[in-house]
Amino acid sequence: MKSTLKNKLKMRINMKNKINIQLLLFVFLSLIFNSTARAEGGPDLEVVVKYSLGFTVLLILLLVWLVVVYSERNDFSGEEFWAPFKKVKYYLTLTTPPEKEKDLLMDHEYDGIRELDSRIPPWFHGLLWFTVIFSIVYMIQYHVIGSGNVQEEEYLAEISFAKAERQILIKTGAFLNEETVTFTDDVGALENGKQIYLKNCASCHANDGGGLVGPNFTDKYWIHGGSIKNLFTTIKYGVPQKGMISWSNQLDPIQMRDVASYILTLQGTEPANPKAPEGTLYIPETEKEQKTDSET
Ligand code: HEC
Numbered sequence: 190m191k192s193t194l195k196n197k198l199k200m201r202i203n204m205k206n207k208i209n210i211q212l213l214l215f216v217f218l219s220l221i222f223n224s225t226a227r228a229e230g231g232p233d234l235e236v237v238v239k240y241s242l243g244f245t246v247l248l249i250l251l252l253v254w255l256v257v258v259y260s261e262r263n264d265f266s267g268e269e270f271w272a273p274f275k276k277v278k279y280y281l282t283l284t285t286p287p288e289k290e291k292d293l294l295m296d297h298e299y300d301g302i303r304e305l306d307s308r309i310p311p312w313f314h315g316l317l318w319f320t321v322i323f324s325i326v327y328m329i330q331y332h333v334i335g336s337g338n339v340q341e342e343e344y345l346a347e348i349s350f351a352k353a354e355r356q357i358l359i360k361t362g363a364f365l366n367e368e369t370v371t372f373t374d375d376v377g378a379l380e381n382g383k384q385i386y387l388k389n390c391a392s393c394h395a396n397d398g399g400g401l402v403g404p405n406f407t408d409k410y411w412i413h414g415g416s417i418k419n420l421f422t423t424i425k426y427g428v429p430q431k432g433m434i435s436w437s438n439q440l441d442p443i444q445m446r447d448v449a450s451y452i453l454t455l456q457g458t459e460p461a462n463p464k465a466p467e468g469t470l471y472i473p474e475t476e477k478e479q480k481t482d483s484e485t
Contacts, residue, residue, distance in 0.1 A: 212254055213273060219243050281312040365442035367422040373450045378443075382451030385444055389436070398452065399460025402432060404467045406455045415471030420449040 285293060285307065293305045331337040338346070358364060373379070387396065390403075398406035409415065413423045424445050427435035436445060 212250060213277070216247065216250060219246055282310050283308070284310075362442035362446070365446055367418050367425060370417055370421045370442075370446050370449070372417040372453060373446060378447045379451050379454060381444070382447035382449070385440065385448040386451055389439070390448065393432070395460060395462070395464075397460040398455035398458065399462050400464030405460070405464040406452050407458050407460050407463060408466045409456070409470055409472070410466035410468045411471045412468035415453075416473065417446075417449055417453060420452060421445055424449055 290305060293307060295304045295306050297304065327337075331339055355364075386394075393401055393403040394406060395401050400406065404410075404412060411419065413419055413428070423433065424440070425435065425437045427433050429435065440448070
């Protein structure tokens with residue numbers, strides 16, 4: 190009778206150990222799963238959901254573990270909870286118990302100092318094999334198949350990243366200056382230019398560009414040149430001695446391009462009180478070409 194009870198208990202313990210090992214495996218796998226999710230993407234919703242799911246699963250596992258351990262053994266000392274970990278630790282270190290150490294003693298002795306022929310701990314052994322296997326996988330992936338992100342690919346990735354960065358800088362106007370500026374016919378940009386014009390420039394150049402203190406923008410005569418680059422330069426650096434200030438502190442390059450483009454759209458319109466033309470006649474490059482074409 191007694192022995193069968195013992196056997197039953199043993200079976201129970203064995204079963205429980207099995208469950209614990211499966212639980213450990215599951216925890217381990219879900220941890221790996223989580224870390225790969227982190228490596229792949231930014232903090233988008235999917236990753237967040239994955240994380241919270243993983244966390245919930247871990248919590249549930251912990252609860253299940255606690256219930257299994259405590260309900261079966263009715264042991265509240267905490268010993269049972271750590272038992273699986275202790276087992277893992279035991280297999281990883283496999284230390285020889287002190288009472289058996291004399292079997293490991295080696296023959297030599299120096300001034301009473303003797304050496305134990307201890308085995309290498311399994312975890313260290315495993316590490317060695319891991320590095321060996323890793324190096325083989327690495328070599329095959331990077332040097333035989335070439336599917337890894339080798340230097341050249343890294344370089345190309347960096348180049349495309351820099352190109353994308355440049356696009357962003359162009360959008361923010363960092364490269365926009367009197368050398369690179371071009372006329373924009375974008376409706377939004379021209380509306381933006383109009384608002385800037387009415388707010389900052391109309392007091393001297395009139396709402397309709399007919400000119401007041403400053404010159405008329407609707408005729409073909411310009412003091413400082415009538416190309417978009419000329420206008421941008423005048424707006425950016427101003428003509429302080431003539432009462433036209435530099436706007437580079439108040440307006441960013443995009444705003445200066447927008448307002449310069451807007452001013453050019455005023456060409457040929459008829460203002461209420463046009464100021465007499467000032468400066469010299471400016472013929473745009475495109476019209477010059479057309480003229481020479483028709484002359485020949
Ligand atoms: C305080 C008055 C004043 C304000 C405000 C002003 N300007 Fe002027 N602007 C002038 C004067 C005066 C000139 C003529 C400069 C000269 O004779 O060289 C001028 C010239 C110009 C020219 C060159 C015209 C040409 O014939 O070459 C441009 C372009 C121009 N302004 C754009 C602007 C823009 C854009 C704004 C607003 C952001 C603005 N101005 C605000 C007074 C002003």
